[in-house]
Every structure is written in structure tokens, then in C-alpha cells.
Amino acid sequence: MSQVLIKGLGLIGSSLALAIRQAHPEVRLVGCDVNAESLAYAQQTGMIDAVASDFLAAAPQADVIILAGPVSVICDDLTLLASLTLKPDVLVTDVGSTKQTVLTAAKPLQRRGVAVVGGHPMAGSHKSGATAGRADLFENAFYFLVPGHAPQAAVTRLQDLLKGTHVKWLTVTPTQHDRLVGQLSHLPHVVAAALVNQTQRALADSPLGLRLAAGGFKSITRIASSDPTMWTAILLANGPIVTEQLAAYQAELTRIATAVKQRDVTQLTAFFATAKITRDHLGPERLGSLPNFFDLFLNVPDQVGAIADVTARLVQAKLSLVNVHILEIREEVDGVLQLTFGDAATRDQAAEVLQAADYQIVRRA
Ligand SMILES: NC(=O)C1=CN([C@@H]2O[C@H](COP(=O)(O)OP(=O)(O)OC[C@H]3O[C@@H](n4cnc5c(N)ncnc54)[C@H](O)[C@@H]3O)[C@@H](O)[C@H]2O)C=CC1
Numbered sequence: 001m002s003q004v005l006i007k008g009l010g011l012i013g014s015s016l017a018l019a020i021r022q023a024h025p026e027v028r029l030v031g032c033d034v035n036a037e038s039l040a041y042a043q044q045t046g047m048i049d050a051v052a053s054d055f056l057a058a059a060p061q062a063d064v065i066i067l068a069g070p071v072s073v074i075c076d077d078l079t080l081l082a083s084l085t086l087k088p089d090v091l092v093t094d095v096g097s098t099k100q101t102v103l104t105a106a107k108p109l110q111r112r113g114v115a116v117v118g119g120h121p122m123a124g125s126h127k128s129g130a131t132a133g134r135a136d137l138f139e140n141a142f143y144f145l146v147p148g149h150a151p152q153a154a155v156t157r158l159q160d161l162l163k164g165t166h167v168k169w170l171t172v173t174p175t176q177h178d179r180l181v182g183q184l185s186h187l188p189h190v191v192a193a194a195l196v197n198q199t200q201r202a203l204a205d206s207p208l209g210l211r212l213a214a215g216g217f218k219s220i221t222r223i224a225s226s227d228p229t230m231w232t233a234i235l236l237a238n239g240p241i242v243t244e245q246l247a248a249y250q251a252e253l254t255r256i257a258t259a260v261k262q263r264d265v266t267q268l269t270a271f272f273a274t275a276k277i278t279r280d281h282l283g284p285e286r287l288g289s290l291p292n293f294f295d296l297f298l299n300v301p302d303q304v305g306a307i308a309d310v311t312a313r314l315v316q317a318k319l320s321l322v323n324v325h326i327l328e329i330r331e332e333v334d335g336v337l338q339l340t341f342g343d344a345a346t347r348d349q350a351a352e353v354l355q356a357a358d359y360q361i362v363r364r365a
């Protein structure tokens with residue numbers, strides 16, 4: 001039986017585990033993480049078969065190693081792996097958001113004859129952790145492959161292992177990758193966070209301040225809720241490219257500030273019209289990112305009708321559900337029910353209704 005070791009069972013690692021499980025139930029999935037809560041959750045919900053408490057001891061047993069921690073940790077892991085004796089045909093891959101630093105860190109391992117295929121799914125969310133993982137997270141999204149010197153057979157093997165993700169594969173070089181995602185992902189994250197911080201300071205004296213924000217502010221700043229550790233690692237790894245792109249963006253802001261000052265109607269209209277045409281052709285929000293869903297995780301007893309009771313209470317309260325997901329119910333063991341709602345208010349009302357009926361909410365996300 002083939003053994004896949006996933007280091008980092010956060011949003012991406014756990015979603016890959018679920019997708020591998022769906023397409024390859026025969027694979028033994030082993031998880032490794034510094035976060036004991038994530039490991040316990042992954043094991044309790046059947047996402048993984050076993051926990052590896054020592055990465056260095058587990059790696060030599062693995063047929064495939066997937067590195068899914070922050071980019072800086074992925075680079076350290078690649079260095080560590082180069083000091084071990086791994087299985088002769090082991091395949092090593094990662095999911096990091098930058099590829100030049102990762103592929104550079106992979107060199108000593110590649111020199112030892114190990115196939116390293118860089119990877120990066122262009123889907124995700126501002127959510128993090130194993131509880132946010134879902135098998136369909138990557139559906140129809142692009143998945144960058146950066147094979148470097150790895151043989152085609154290794155690439156095909158990875159694509160087969162991850163076929164349950166239903167992604168669209170795209171092979172690129174590390175530099176092409178980092179330029180593309182710098183502009184399309186890293187720069188937007190900086191812009192979103194900068195806008196939130198600057199707005200917070202600007203409205204510090206206003207009684208209602210940011211609470212007055214409407215949909216526009218919220219939708220362009222959603223990604224400012226992303227994990228700070230992960231994004232610090234990404235910006236440091238793609239520093240030179242992102243600073244260049246930030247400078248170009250600043251020049252665009254300066255141009256528009258000048259047009260406003262000069263009351264240049266033609267330039268202002270052209271500015272908005274050009275952006276509108278490009279944005280209107282982008283297609284549905286679902287591509288490359290999940291719509292903003294809001295989850296409730298609650299314990300449900302191992303009893304006939306337990307799930308029907310939960311959904312009936314929500315129907316009675318006229319609260320509309322987007323999805324219901326049973327994480328695990330085994331005989332005589334309570335399960336966790338993941339209820340997904342379209343907005344935070346509905347989720348919070350649902351929590352009140354269910355808590356009043358003595359259901360235990362494990363987590364809101
Ligand atoms: N969040 C997103 O939308 C996307 C993220 N990525 C990349 O995927 C990787 C993982 O991101 P997420 O899953 O979103 O982050 P996450 O924060 O949900 O998960 C990261 C996991 O790595 C674990 N971890 C951190 N340091 C560790 C260490 N030294 N040893 C073992 N485990 C460690 C954390 O405990 C956590 O469970 C990052 O490199 C990120 O750049 C790629 C595509 C999309």
C-alpha cells in the first residue's frame with residue numbers, strides 16, 4: 001500500500017488529504033503538524049490514517065511527501081529531507097505560494113536523485129486550519145506545476161495522485177510562476193491589508209468607524225483576513241518581484257490622484273471604464289477561490305434522526321443552509337456536523353437556535 005506523508009494539515013494540506021482519499025481510498029495517509037488540535041481533528045474525522053509525531057522518522061517510510069506548511073517551513077523541510085535516506089522512488093512535492101525559493105531549496109535533494117515537483121493550487125481561502133479543509137476546494141481551479149528537473153513520470157504520478165482535486169494543470173517555470181502570482185495574489189493581499197489598516201486609522205475617531213463599511217469595502221478586503229504568518233513568509237519569499245509590482249501599483253495610484261486633482265474627466269472615465277471591461281470578462285467568483293461561506297461545527301449524538309432533528313430546527317427557524325457535511329459518525333462515537341451558511345448572520349442565528357436545543361457548537365468559522 002502506498003504511503004503519503006503530508007506535512008502541514010492546514011487548509012491546503014487537509015483539503016489535499018480529502019481529495020486523495022476520495023480518488024485513492026487505498027492510499028495510507030499520514031499527517032504531521034506542529035498543531036496538536038489540527039492533528040486530532042484530522043484523525044478523528046478520518047482525514048488521515050495515522051499521525052507522525054517525528055517528521056524525520058516518518059519521511060523515510062513515505063512514497064510521496066507533500067509539504068504544506070508556510071513557504072519558509074517548506075524550504076526548511078526540503079533542506080532537512082536532503083539529509084535523510086528516503087525511499088529510492090519517493091516523490092516530493094509542495095503547495096507553497098512561491099516557487100523560486102522552494103525550487104532553490106530543493107536543489108540538494110534533487111542532487112541526491114530525488115524527484116521534486118513544485119506545485120501550487122490557485123485556490124484557497126482566507127480561512128486556515130484543518131477544519132476549513134474540503135475535498136472540493138480546488139475544483140476547476142488552476143494548479144501550477146513546476147517540475148524543474150523532475151522526470152515526466154514523476155509529474156504524471158503526482159497528477160494521478162491528485163486527480164480527485166479536479167484541477168486544471170498548468171506547467172510553468174519558477175520565475176514565470178512568481179511573477180504571475182505576485183501580480184494576481186501577493187500584491188492584492190498587500191493592497192487589501194493596507195486598505196484595512198489605513199481605513200482603521202483614518203476612522204479611528206469616528207463613532208461607528210469601520211462598522212459602517214458596505215459590501216464594496218468588505219469584498220475588496222476579504223483577503224485581509226488571511227493568516228499573517230503565511231503571508232509574511234510569502235512576501236519575504238517573493239520580495240524582489242512584489243516590491244517591483246507594488247511600485248507599479250503606487251504609480252497607478254499617483255496617476256489617478258493627479259487626474260482627480262486636475263479634474264480630468266476624460267482620464268477618470270477611461271480609468272474606470274478600462275477596469276470595468278477587464279473585470280466584467282473575469283468570469284464567476286467561484287474560479288480560483290471559494291465564495292465566502294460561513295460554517296458551524298457541532299457535535300451530533302450517534303442516534304437515529306439526530307441530523308434530521310438539526311435540519312428540522314433550522315427549517316422551523318427559516319434559516320437557509322448552503323451545505324451539510326457529516327465529518328464522521330461511527331457506531332457509538334458522536335460525530336461532527338459541518339453546517340455551511342451563506343452569511344455570518346444566518347450562521348450565528350443558527351448557532352443560537354441549536355444551542356437553545358442543547359447542541360454543542362465545537363467551532364464557528
Ligand atoms: N490559504 C490558501 O488559500 C493557499 C495557501 N497556499 C500555500 O499552502 C501552504 C499552506 O497554507 P494553508 O494550508 O492555507 O495554511 P494553514 O495555516 O491553514 O496551514 C498550515 C499548517 O502548517 C502547520 N505548520 C506550520 N509550521 C509547521 C512546522 N514547522 N511543522 C509542521 N507543521 C507546521 C500549521 O500548524 C498549519 O496546520 C502555504 O505555503 C501557502 O502559501 C497555497 C494555495 C492557497
Ligand SMILES: O=C(O)C(=O)Cc1ccc(O)cc1
Pocket residue numbers: 096097121122123124125126185223288289290
Ligand atoms: O482567498 C482567496 O481568494 C485567495 O487568494 C486564496 C489563495 C491564497 C494563496 C494562494 O497562493 C493562492 C490562493
